[in-house]
Amino acid sequence: MNLKKLSNKQYIKYSNFHGSEYIASEFALLQILKFITQYKVKNFLEVGVGIGTISDSVIKLSIDKNLLINCYGTEANEFCLNEIPKNLKINLDKLILLENVSEIKSDVKFDLVVVDGKESAINILKNHVSKHSIIMIEGDRSEQTAFIKKLFPKSKLAHLISLNKNGSYSKKEHDHYQGEIKVIFTNPTTFQYLHWAKIKIVVKVKFLKRDYFS
Ligand SMILES: C[S@@+](CC[C@H](N)C(=O)[O-])C[C@H]1O[C@@H](n2cnc3c(N)ncnc32)[C@H](O)[C@@H]1O
DSSP, X not given: OOXXXXXXXXXXXXXXXXXXXXXXXXXXXXXXXXXHHHTTOSEEEEEOOTTSHHHHHHHHHHHHTTOOOEEEEEOOOHHHXXXXXXXXXXXXXXXXXXXXXXXXXXXXXXXXXXXXXXXXXXXXXXXXXXXXXXXXXXXXXXXXXXXXXXXXXXXXXXXXXXXXXXXXTOSSOTTSBOOOEEEEESSOOHHHHHHHHHHHHHHHHHHHHHHHHO
């Protein structure tokens, strides 16, 4: 299944689950799957698994494309902890679910981290990222973004935005654009630097298009 179909299918499925008001946007979900594929991510962490939309989609991607991805996630909310097993079903076995990032073993380093929830010990992430790790931040989360930027002084930040509005199946406002996702290249390689520059240009064009069509 291609990534667009997979993210759309997963988004519709999770939109119908109990407590789906806070799930990641369909656009964010697609971008995460694209980054995982493009950067051949082996160790993945989601901070704030919620009801499981992102982590389940990453596990589905790994099964679908026969990729070896170690999928870690953190969640402490009682409601979500009850929903995750119901939603992930047999994929639950493939998720290493922790209460918070302090529980991550000292030798584990992530190639990609998605931040979509509160985490009081976010500074610990510094010890758990690979040399050229990427951190994606779902939604606004301006405080967490500023904090993470400070943790990685060499980092480059870009916003990824969509020109598509929320689908009729979404619990979000249908006349609103699908939610954005931010990407932080913590210590960019030349390739990542060029990728960052490309994203900056594409986003400028998208903002112009949004203005033009509004
Ligand atoms: C934006 S949500 C995370 C959504 C998750 N990444 C997903 O796409 O399914 C951020 C946090 O809100 C809390 N949360 C999510 N859904 C909730 C709900 N229905 N009721 C109460 N808390 C919720 C959880 O602690 C979660 O980590």
